[in-house]
Amino acid sequence: MNKAMQADRSRVRLSGVMLAVALLIGSCAVYFLSNAAEASRTPVPGSAIDDDLSLEGKRLKGFVFGAEGLIADVYWMQSLQYLGDKFVNAPADQVISLDDLRPLNPRLLYPYLDNATDLDPGFMAAYSYGATVLPAIDPETAIKFTKKGIANNPENFRLYQYLGFIYWKLHRYDEAAAAYERGSEQPDAPPFMKAMAAFMASNAGSRETARAMYRQMSDSGDQQTRINAEYRLNELDAEEQMEAINAKLANYQEKNGSCVRSLKDIVPALGAVKLAGGAQFQQTAAGEIVDPQLAPYILDGSACSVHSTSFPKAGANK
Amino acid sequence: MRRSSNTNYFSQIFVIAKNAFREAVRDRILYNLVVFVLLLTGAAIFLGELTAGQEVRTIINLGLNAILLFGAFIAIFVGVGLVSKEIEKRTVYAIFAKPVTRPQFLIGKYLGLCLTLLVNTAVMGIGVTLALLYVGGGDRLASVWAAVFFVFLELCVLTAVAITFSSFSTPALSALFTFFIFVIGHFSSSLREFAAALGSAGAKAVFGTIYYVMPNLSLYGFRTQAAYGLLPDAAAVAAITGYTIVYIAILLSIANFIFSRRNFK
Amino acid sequence: MEYIVEIQDLSKDYETGFWKKKNVRALDGLSLSVEPGQIFGFLGGNGAGKTTTIKILMGLLFPTSGTARILGRDIADVSMHREIGYCPENPYFYDYLTASELMNYFGEIFGLDSRRRKERSAELLTKVGLAEKDWNKQLRKYSKGMLQRVGLAQSLINDPKIVFLDEPMSGLDPMGRREIRELIAELRSSGTTVFMSTHILSDVEALCERVAILRRGKLAATGRLEDLLASSEQQAFEISVSGISAVALSSFAASSGAELSEKPTGISLQVDSESEIDAALKAVRASGGKLLSVQPIRQSLEELFVEKTGTA
Numbered sequence: 001m002n003k004a005m006q007a008d009r010s011r012v013r014l015s016g017v018m019l020a021v022a023l024l025i026g027s028c029a030v031y032f033l034s035n036a037a038e039a040s041r042t043p044v045p046g047s048a049i050d051d052d053l054s055l056e057g058k059r060l061k062g063f064v065f066g067a068e069g070l071i072a073d074v075y076w077m078q079s080l081q082y083l084g085d086k087f088v089n090a091p092a093d094q095v096i097s098l099d100d101l102r103p104l105n106p107r108l109l110y111p112y113l114d115n116a117t118d119l120d121p122g123f124m125a126a127y128s129y130g131a132t133v134l135p136a137i138d139p140e141t142a143i144k145f146t147k148k149g150i151a152n153n154p155e156n157f158r159l160y161q162y163l164g165f166i167y168w169k170l171h172r173y174d175e176a177a178a179a180y181e182r183g184s185e186q187p188d189a190p191p192f193m194k195a196m197a198a199f200m201a202s203n204a205g206s207r208e209t210a211r212a213m214y215r216q217m218s219d220s221g222d223q224q225t226r227i228n229a230e231y232r233l234n235e236l237d238a239e240e241q242m243e244a245i246n247a248k249l250a251n252y253q254e255k256n257g258s259c260v261r262s263l264k265d266i267v268p269a270l271g272a273v274k275l276a277g278g279a280q281f282q283q284t285a286a287g288e289i290v291d292p293q294l295a296p297y298i299l300d301g302s303a304c305s306v307h308s309t310s311f312p313k314a315g316a317n318k
Numbered sequence: 319m320r321r322s323s324n325t326n327y328f329s330q331i332f333v334i335a336k337n338a339f340r341e342a343v344r345d346r347i348l349y350n351l352v353v354f355v356l357l358l359t360g361a362a363i364f365l366g367e368l369t370a371g372q373e374v375r376t377i378i379n380l381g382l383n384a385i386l387l388f389g390a391f392i393a394i395f396v397g398v399g400l401v402s403k404e405i406e407k408r409t410v411y412a413i414f415a416k417p418v419t420r421p422q423f424l425i426g427k428y429l430g431l432c433l434t435l436l437v438n439t440a441v442m443g444i445g446v447t448l449a450l451l452y453v454g455g456g457d458r459l460a461s462v463w464a465a466v467f468f469v470f471l472e473l474c475v476l477t478a479v480a481i482t483f484s485s486f487s488t489p490a491l492s493a494l495f496t497f498f499i500f501v502i503g504h505f506s507s508s509l510r511e512f513a514a515a516l517g518s519a520g521a522k523a524v525f526g527t528i529y530y531v532m533p534n535l536s537l538y539g540f541r542t543q544a545a546y547g548l549l550p551d552a553a554a555v556a557a558i559t560g561y562t563i564v565y566i567a568i569l570l571s572i573a574n575f576i577f578s579r580r581n582f583k
Numbered sequence: 584m585e586y587i588v589e590i591q592d593l594s595k596d597y598e599t600g601f602w603k604k605k606n607v608r609a610l611d612g613l614s615l616s617v618e619p620g621q622i623f624g625f626l627g628g629n630g631a632g633k634t635t636t637i638k639i640l641m642g643l644l645f646p647t648s649g650t651a652r653i654l655g656r657d658i659a660d661v662s663m664h665r666e667i668g669y670c671p672e673n674p675y676f677y678d679y680l681t682a683s684e685l686m687n688y689f690g691e692i693f694g695l696d697s698r699r700r701k702e703r704s705a706e707l708l709t710k711v712g713l714a715e716k717d718w719n720k721q722l723r724k725y726s727k728g729m730l731q732r733v734g735l736a737q738s739l740i741n742d743p744k745i746v747f748l749d750e751p752m753s754g755l756d757p758m759g760r761r762e763i764r765e766l767i768a769e770l771r772s773s774g775t776t777v778f779m780s781t782h783i784l785s786d787v788e789a790l791c792e793r794v795a796i797l798r799r800g801k802l803a804a805t806g807r808l809e810d811l812l813a814s815s816e817q818q819a820f821e822i823s824v825s826g827i828s829a830v831a832l833s834s835f836a837a838s839s840g841a842e843l844s845e846k847p848t849g850i851s852l853q854v855d856s857e858s859e860i861d862a863a864l865k866a867v868r869a870s871g872g873k874l875l876s877v878q879p880i881r882q883s884l885e886e887l888f889v890e891k892t893g894t895a
């Protein structure tokens with residue numbers, strides 16, 4: 001009797017050992033096969049990002065059990081993702097300016113935003129994002145898109161602000177003034193709408209107007225718009241600073257007949273300059289003069305002028 | 319437990335598998351095919367409108383992902399009841415008084431559900447094929463069937479997970495666990511990359527372990543590639559098939575170890 | 584091989600409770616041997632451990648300690664199952680199958696060829712008294728008694744040398760019980776050993792040569808039924824009378840120790856032995872009552888049972 005019991009118990013122990021051995025061998029096999037399978041995976045082609053799939057999602061409106069908002073969100077996220085991927089995947093040597101995104105060929109951006117706002121006509125984040133980036137791709141599309149927003153939300157002053165902004169960038173100041181004017185008539189419009197309308201009429205091309213414009217953008221809108229606006233404000237500061245530096249450089253050259261060796265030579269002179277809002281030039285511990293993103297200005301000896309690595313377009317534009 | 323006799327060891331497994339398949343059919347599990355066909359027909363008709371002429375790839379994407387989801391549903395919910403239902407309803411009593419060992423029963427039931435899934439997946443594959451031919455996507459068929467094969471392999475793994483959990487847990491909990499594994503199994507590859515990017519050694523070790531212990535279900539994801547008409551190379555098919563077989567063998571060994579010790583109270 | 588079933592010192596504890604493991608001892612050192620070629624009655628009240636024992640023998644439960652052999656082979660040896668049959672208590676089968684499909688399935692498991700399976704299925708289903716029109720009905724539509732019959736039929740599909748029946752009469756109507764009784768008797772005459780658990784005493788009396796009585800997981804008595812009964816020889820009788828009231832016989836009852844009770848048809852008088860019948864009949868006649876019947880009471884097995892199991 002005890003013999004049989006022992007046999008039974010040893011059988012249990014044996015199958016336990018067998019399981020352990022099987023698990024050990026199996027784990028090794030899994031390890032290698034898993035790696036092999038992972039290595040031989042077929043990648044999805046890179047062009048997949050520009051597929052026209054699901055650009056007609058707006059037709060789903062009314063057939064998705066009330067989930068239009070959700071699908072609009074998906075389109076919205078896709079539009080952000082899409083442009084972001086374009087930036088990330090751009091060749092390293094390609095210089096991209098926020099003023100001209102056409103080299104990236106982001107042809108699906110408008111359809112994404114259009115779908116998002118068709119599904120959810122009150123989607124302000126989509127309008128604000130569109131007003132900021134679409135002008136850099138195709139200004140007429142940007143105007144059409146913002147006008148669609150106004151048609152859907154006629155009482156929202158923000159959309160007039162965006163439209164005014166787009167016209168201003170295109171130097172179509174009359175239309176910009178009209179847009180601000182109409183915006184200022186809307187119920188919740190803050191006083192600056194009226195002020196902007198006046199600016200457009202009198203002083204549209206000035207840096208002060210630009211500053212006011214971007215400051216309001218940065219106070220409003222979604223995160224993406226705010227990031228863009230803050231970049232623009234910094235760029236304007238850099239522009240102003242570079243103008244001041246270049247003026248002092250010209251002074252120096254006039255006096256001494258040659259350009260300075262180093263920017264440090266004009267630091268004392270720059271100390272006297274009054275920048276907008278009473279700001280001062282910023283310096284590193286080593287005494288280098290830096291732009292608003294804390295990168296030193298670069299002196300170009302032959303032209304006797306400076307440029308900024310952070311804002312390659314600043315100065316060149318104006 | 320000793321086997322009854324070598325000549326009959328596999329034929330008995332086969333008999334049990336056949337009956338498990340019959341059970342699935344009688345329980346009307348294959349009725350999900352009707353839903354699938356309706357979905358696909360609707361898609362074939364309306365997608366042209368929705369996708370601006372991209373219906374070929376949309377049908378592939380929709381069809382293949384639906385095959386996976388429908389199949390996963392069956393694998394999880396039928397898989398966890400495969401053995402536990404028989405214990406609960408006491409139908410195992412008569413079976414195990416016959417010359418049937420517990421491994422034979424477990425493997426037979428497992429293969430029976432795999433057979434059900436094979437039929438289900440194949441019929442759905444044919445449905446996708448017909449829909450593709452209808453919208454003029456005949457040139458993608460090879461890719462689609464490669465993806466269908468991978469989906470089937472994934473479902474076999476999932477069924478093994480379900481049966482393993484149900485060998486020691488209640489059906490409801492087993493279904494929940496299996497569903498978690500289904501989700502994590504699809505993420506583990508990305509999670510590992512994410513952890514590698516974070517760079518912390520602890521995170522790397524944890525996610526690396528999860529990656530190898532959990533079934534790597536993202537390996538079976540050939541659905542997007544199929545929509546581009548790509549084909550997996552032979553090495554990939556061999557590696558993934560090998561991985562599947564070994565992984566399932568491990569799971570069933572564990573399930574069997576536990577199941578063979580169970581008292582049917 | 585002298586014994587067809589040998590149980591040695593078998594014990595089984597059930598674990599109950601989720602957090603606090605508590606053991607319930609269902610079987611306590613049971614030793615038992617069964618000779619081939621007989622109908623062996625396995626008796627015991629509810630919860631005595633009959634089902635537990637049979638499930639251990641079938642490999643469905645693992646004993647806490649002890650061993651058992653069937654046909655000379657250890658119960659862990661599944662190949663022995665080729666030669667045994669088992670009908671569980673309140674059997675339940677795949678409800679999506681019909682009776683003949685179930686028989687066919689089990690036949691396949693035994694490796695019977697398809698002709699043999701058909702023959703055997705028809706033969707057995709007829710034998711257990713299932714009407715042919717029900718053979719192709721799904722088992723989910725079967726009543727408890729019908730399932731019991733299917734259970735018996737499937738236990739015999741392989742012509743077993745020994746068949747274990749756990750309460751084979753439960754759920755059956757009187758007709759059914761008679762049919763199954765006849766079937767079991769027939770099995771015995773064809774040389775099949777029958778190991779049946781039951782608490783229905785009339786079946787035991789009608790069928791079993793040997794019995795074992797189980798009480799709270801322990802063996803209370805075992806042996807030939809006749810021998811066990813011989814030890815309590817006394818045979819009681821019931822005398823039924825009408826036309827008088829119970830009061831008329833109360834003095835006789837008080838003096839003789841007979842038991843007096845009122846029945847819908849009249850009065851019943853129970854005496855403990857044959858020798859007391861005469862006196863009782865005299866008393867009845869003296870009081871002017873009309874004698875309806877004198878019947879022996881099958882009390883002895885019941886008494887034995889009560890005595891050994893402590894339950895009725």
Ligand SMILES: Nc1ncnc2c1ncn2[C@@H]1O[C@H](COP(=O)(O)OP(=O)(O)O)[C@@H](O)[C@H]1O
Pocket residue numbers: 583597598599607608609627628629630631632633634635636
């Ligand atoms: N699954 C179980 N869990 C806990 N205790 C059980 C279980 N099955 C039976 N028992 C207990 O074991 C004892 C014997 O039960 P059983 O063998 O079914 O008796 P019988 O068949 O003679 O009526 C009883 O006390 C019962 O309560």
Ligand SMILES: [Mg+2]
Pocket residue numbers: 633634635672
């Ligand atoms: Mg019982």
